[in-house]
Amino acid sequence: MSAFALRDIAKAHGAQAVLKGVTIEAAEGEFIALVGPSGCGKSTLLRIAAGLDRPDAGTVSMSGRDVTAVPAAGRDVAMVFQSYALYPHLTAGQNIAVPLAMRELSGAQRMPLLGPLVPGGRARRADIARRVAATAASLRIDGLLDRKPGQMSGGQRQRVALARAMVRQPGAFLMDEPLSNLDANLRVHARGEIVELHRRAGVPTLYVTHDQAEALSMADRVAVMIGGTLLQIGTPQAIYDDPAHVEVARFVGNPRINLLPGRLAADGAAVLAPAAPQEAGPGSVTLGIRPEALGLRACGPEVAAAAVSRLEFLGSEVLVFVRLAGSGEEAVAKMSPAAAAGLRPGCPVALAPAPGAALAFAADGARLPAPAPARIAAGAGR
Amino acid sequence: MSAPALSAGRALRLAALSAAALVTVAPYLWMVSVASKPRDEIFSSSLRLLPHRWALLDNLREAFHRVPIGTLLINGAVVCGAILVIQVAVAIPCAYAMAKLRFGAARLMMGLVLLGLLVPIHATALPLYVAFRRLDLVNTYTGLVAPFSVSVFGIFLFLQFFRALPDDLLDAARLDGMSEAGIVARVVVPNSWPAVTAFAIFSVVAHWNDLFWPLIVVTDNRVATPPLGLFAFRAAESGSDYGALMAATLVITLPLVLAFLFAQRRFVEGITMTGLK
Amino acid sequence: MAEALRSAARAPGRPSGARRPAPRPAAGGALPLSAPALVLLLLFVILPTLAVFGLSLTDYQLGDDALVFVGLDNYRDLLGDAGFRGSLRNTMVYAALVTPASVLIGLGLALLIEAETRGRALFRTLFFLPVVSLIVAMATVWQYLLHPTIGPVDQLLRLVGLPGPNWLGSSDTVLASLALIGVWQSVGYNMVLFLAGLTAIPRDLYAAAAVDGAASGWQRFRLVTWPMLGPTTLFVVTISIINAVKVFETVQTLTEGGPNRASEVLLFTIYREGFVYLRVGAASAMTVVFLLLLVGLMLLQYRIQDRRTHYA
Numbered sequence: 019m020s021a022f023a024l025r026d027i028a029k030a031h032g033a034q035a036v037l038k039g040v041t042i043e044a045a046e047g048e049f050i051a052l053v054g055p056s057g058c059g060k061s062t063l064l065r066i067a068a069g070l071d072r073p074d075a076g077t078v079s080m081s082g083r084d085v086t087a088v089p090a091a092g093r094d095v096a097m098v099f100q101s102y103a104l105y106p107h108l109t110a111g112q113n114i115a116v117p118l119a120m121r122e123l124s125g126a127q128r129m130p131l132l133g134p135l136v137p138g139g140r141a142r143r144a145d146i147a148r149r150v151a152a153t154a155a156s157l158r159i160d161g162l163l164d165r166k167p168g169q170m171s172g173g174q175r176q177r178v179a180l181a182r183a184m185v186r187q188p189g190a191f192l193m194d195e196p197l198s199n200l201d202a203n204l205r206v207h208a209r210g211e212i213v214e215l216h217r218r219a220g221v222p223t224l225y226v227t228h229d230q231a232e233a234l235s236m237a238d239r240v241a242v243m244i245g246g247t248l249l250q251i252g253t254p255q256a257i258y259d260d261p262a263h264v265e266v267a268r269f270v271g272n273p274r275i276n277l278l279p280g281r282l283a284a285d286g287a288a289v290l291a292p293a294a295p296q297e298a299g300p301g302s303v304t305l306g307i308r309p310e311a312l313g314l315r316a317c318g319p320e321v322a323a324a325a326v327s328r329l330e331f332l333g334s335e336v337l338v339f340v341r342l343a344g345s346g347e348e349a350v351a352k353m354s355p356a357a358a359a360g361l362r363p364g365c366p367v368a369l370a371p372a373p374g375a376a377l378a379f380a381a382d383g384a385r386l387p388a389p390a391p392a393r394i395a396a397g398a399g400r
Numbered sequence: 401m402s403a404p405a406l407s408a409g410r411a412l413r414l415a416a417l418s419a420a421a422l423v424t425v426a427p428y429l430w431m432v433s434v435a436s437k438p439r440d441e442i443f444s445s446s447l448r449l450l451p452h453r454w455a456l457l458d459n460l461r462e463a464f465h466r467v468p469i470g471t472l473l474i475n476g477a478v479v480c481g482a483i484l485v486i487q488v489a490v491a492i493p494c495a496y497a498m499a500k501l502r503f504g505a506a507r508l509m510m511g512l513v514l515l516g517l518l519v520p521i522h523a524t525a526l527p528l529y530v531a532f533r534r535l536d537l538v539n540t541y542t543g544l545v546a547p548f549s550v551s552v553f554g555i556f557l558f559l560q561f562f563r564a565l566p567d568d569l570l571d572a573a574r575l576d577g578m579s580e581a582g583i584v585a586r587v588v589v590p591n592s593w594p595a596v597t598a599f600a601i602f603s604v605v606a607h608w609n610d611l612f613w614p615l616i617v618v619t620d621n622r623v624a625t626p627p628l629g630l631f632a633f634r635a636a637e638s639g640s641d642y643g644a645l646m647a648a649t650l651v652i653t654l655p656l657v658l659a660f661l662f663a664q665r666r667f668v669e670g671i672t673m674t675g676l677k
Numbered sequence: 678m679a680e681a682l683r684s685a686a687r688a689p690g691r692p693s694g695a696r697r698p699a700p701r702p703a704a705g706g707a708l709p710l711s712a713p714a715l716v717l718l719l720l721f722v723i724l725p726t727l728a729v730f731g732l733s734l735t736d737y738q739l740g741d742d743a744l745v746f747v748g749l750d751n752y753r754d755l756l757g758d759a760g761f762r763g764s765l766r767n768t769m770v771y772a773a774l775v776t777p778a779s780v781l782i783g784l785g786l787a788l789l790i791e792a793e794t795r796g797r798a799l800f801r802t803l804f805f806l807p808v809v810s811l812i813v814a815m816a817t818v819w820q821y822l823l824h825p826t827i828g829p830v831d832q833l834l835r836l837v838g839l840p841g842p843n844w845l846g847s848s849d850t851v852l853a854s855l856a857l858i859g860v861w862q863s864v865g866y867n868m869v870l871f872l873a874g875l876t877a878i879p880r881d882l883y884a885a886a887a888v889d890g891a892a893s894g895w896q897r898f899r900l901v902t903w904p905m906l907g908p909t910t911l912f913v914v915t916i917s918i919i920n921a922v923k924v925f926e927t928v929q930t931l932t933e934g935g936p937n938r939a940s941e942v943l944l945f946t947i948y949r950e951g952f953v954y955l956r957v958g959a960a961s962a963m964t965v966v967f968l969l970l971l972v973g974l975m976l977l978q979y980r981i982q983d984r985r986t987h988y989a
Contacts, residue, residue: 503711630817
């Protein structure tokens with residue numbers, strides 16, 4: 019039984035289908051990153067998971083209970099928003115206490131000033147204050163509890179938002195790009211912290227992001243959504259090494275995978291055919307080669323299939339951009355500085371993909387069985 | 401830029417501004433001046449601002465004797481206060497629903513609001529008065545307040561303001577377990593004080609100064625508002641005791657003017673905001 | 678002023694509903710939240726408005742138990758009613774006097790204040806004072822100021838050897854005198870709106886204009902200020918006209934339409950017809966005319982605004 023499941027979720031805004039039957043099931047304590055380009059429907063899916071939106075079709079269940087019709091307030095989920103959505107008029111401590119006060123205090127007990135006088139109010143309030151303090155301490159924001167959101171930095175606000183989500187120990191965490199408003203340094207640091215918090219809480223987490231690096235580095239499993247369809251869900255390694263669809267391959271990995279026209283030869287070998295991309299016929303495929311697998315061999319002009327156009331030095335490695343002869347397409351290879359030592363802009367080179375590194379995709383984007391090692395078809399393509 | 405020299409242009413500018421300010425303020429100066437003068441001086445030397453003999457207290461005593469100024473001010477406060485509270489209580493939830501919730505009547509509401517913006521009280525006064533007479537609401541606080549219980553303008557103003565509230569904030573409140581009414585009370589209102597203040601100032605200024613509707617619906621001095629009371633006194637006086645008249649005028653004008661001088665920045669912001677949004 | 682501001686529905690650069698919120702959940706709370714407003718709106722705005730149209734087709738008199746449908750008779754009577762035509766004309770003259778003066782002086786004061794570095798708040802406060810002052814009270818003061826024998830204005834004029842006119846007491850000058858009071862009262866409001874419009878003009882535009890060779894203040898005004906203030910000006914003009922058409926308090930307080938009906942204006946005529954003479958049917962027909970006038974003004978504003986959307 020999955021701890022948290024979305025099954026066959028469909029949703030349309032007017033005539034436009036936003037989600038076309040998406041199924042994601044999270045196991046107890048699992049961290050799933052939902053990744054995709056903006057507009058792919060991932061945020062809508064998260065809102066449906068939270069109970070903020072109703073699906074047109076499909077079910078949402080938590081711990082086996084169907085909660086599709088239960089509104090947000092009645093579900094046992096907590097959410098961290100991209101904008102943090104802290105109540106600007108309340109202090110950090112009051113913000114963190116809201117979900118507890120809403121659920122555990124009666125209307126009379128919540129009243130300002132009079133609340134503590136209502137029977138039972140004082141004890142419950144003390145209990146809430148204790149839990150707020152404990153959560154704040156675990157996130158190291160106990161010094162900020164009296165400040166209002168306007169008086170805090172972005173990183174501090176993000177922690178308060180996390181604390182507000184964690185304080186009531188919900189059945190599931192939903193996070194909507196919670197790191198995208200932080201600056202780059204803080205973001206990398208916060209990644210580790212969220213993963214750590216998730217381990218400690220042991221609650222299934224659905225984490226929406228458009229940043230594939232974030233998804234790969236944080237999640238147990240990554241779900242890639244494009245155009246309202248879930249194209250693949252799997253471990254980060256599987257998503258990277260074994261993409262099920264050309265769009266998944268294209269979206270995951272930085273720098274982007276090289277997608278080059280090719281064809282399958284009679285013997286099953288994949289043949290790069292850079293010169294004749296428009297001659298798409300039977301047997302023509304798209305070959306995906308990760309930059310780190312695309313080797314380059316310096317050679318004389320007579321066999322050159324490409325020329326170096328520019329180099330980007332990144333410290334531990336170098337990105338070499340080459341322009342293919344004939345088609346004029348650009349490809350990128352990632353290699354060690356030593357391997358790139360002899361290359362200069364303008365150098366003629368031949369492509370030398372690592373054996374077995376090429377992924378073949380059919381015209382509709384679907385993955386084809388692993389082809390034999392790629393060959394380079396030089397010159398005219400034969 | 402700070403402390404520029406007094407160039408010819410700037411001198412001219414300051415002179416123009418000062419002259420205009422003098423014209424603007426002149427009525428207030430003479431109001432105080434006449435209210436301080438004994439009757440014979442009012443009729444003899446009106447160009448002199450300071451009286452030879454101060455009679456402010458006499459005039460005030462006369463004014464309070466002949467006009468129930470205390471009652472008028474209390475009526476004004478009660479009526480304006482009631483109008484404001486009801487308007488805010490009615491307009492805020494409605495504007496929230498229109499701005500942030502999807503519901504069938506939203507388009508109808510928007511149409512009615514835009515229509516209502518075109519229709520002033522002057523246009524609805526006749527049927528309202530006919531109905532209020534039937535319902536025995538003439539000469540009552542209810543009669544004074546009821547036509548203004550819904551402020552189309554207020555709905556419109558809050559609508560504009562609420563649209564700018566982040567949706568995430570409201571979603572967070574829903575996840576935290578609040579009902580829609582709870583969100584209005586606990587999240588929307590506390591974060592809308594600028595709009596509420598602006599609207600409050602606008603509403604109080606408008607209804608404190610209104611003569612048209614009170615003139616129609618009130619004939620009894622006991623529920624008269626300040627403009628109506630002053631109007632009645634002025635009509636009865638017909639210009640013989642300017643000193644008492646000006647003293648009454650002074651006392652009745654003072655509360656709002658003082659409030660304005662205390663919080664002039666908020667007033668100007670409020671009126672501008674309500675005007676330009 | 679209340680009703681004037683109500684018509685502030687559409688402001689420069691703020692077309693209503695420009696940014697629809699993202700589709701929200703169809704929350705059950707929407708109807709209960711808006712129901713009170715909806716009911717009150719129907720009760721106090723929509724129904725009475727319809728009733729005015731209905732009553733204008735009857736001969737209803739206040740106190741009568743019955744009413745007779747008379748078709749368009751009331752409107753026909755209005756066409757032949759010299760008094761009503763005079764009232765309409767007086768209203769137009771008043772609006773034609775007040776609007777340009779209060780708009781131009783308001784703009785002038787705003788520009789002067791904007792250019793001045795010191796005393797801005799003081800001047801703004803002083804000019805705004807009349808807007809928040811009880812108009813009935815201030816009209817009373819103005820009546821004293823303009824009094825032909827004891828009023829300081831005429832005394833001042835006599836001092837320099839000019840004959841002081843009988844401001845509110847002569848049919849030749851009464852509308853101009855009321856207009857003077859109207860301008861005095863509304864200039865501050867217009868000034869504040871213009872100040873807001875001026876603040877919204879990006880400083881860079883002035884720098885760019887200076888670099889582009891607009892050397893004099895007048896050139897910069899023509900090149901930047903005036904066009905950028907376009908939407909504000911349109912709004913201020915419309916509001917000023919509507920406010921002028923709604924003039925009532927000063928007339929009711931000071932002249933009661935006199936002398937010799939020279940200051941009878943639309944709202945005053947409606948008030949007297951309906952609430953003094955109790956002829957509700959006829960007054961309703963006048964109200965319909967008044968309402969159509971307001972609608973016409975708003976439509977005119979929309980038309981002009983739409984044609985000049987490039988500012989927004």
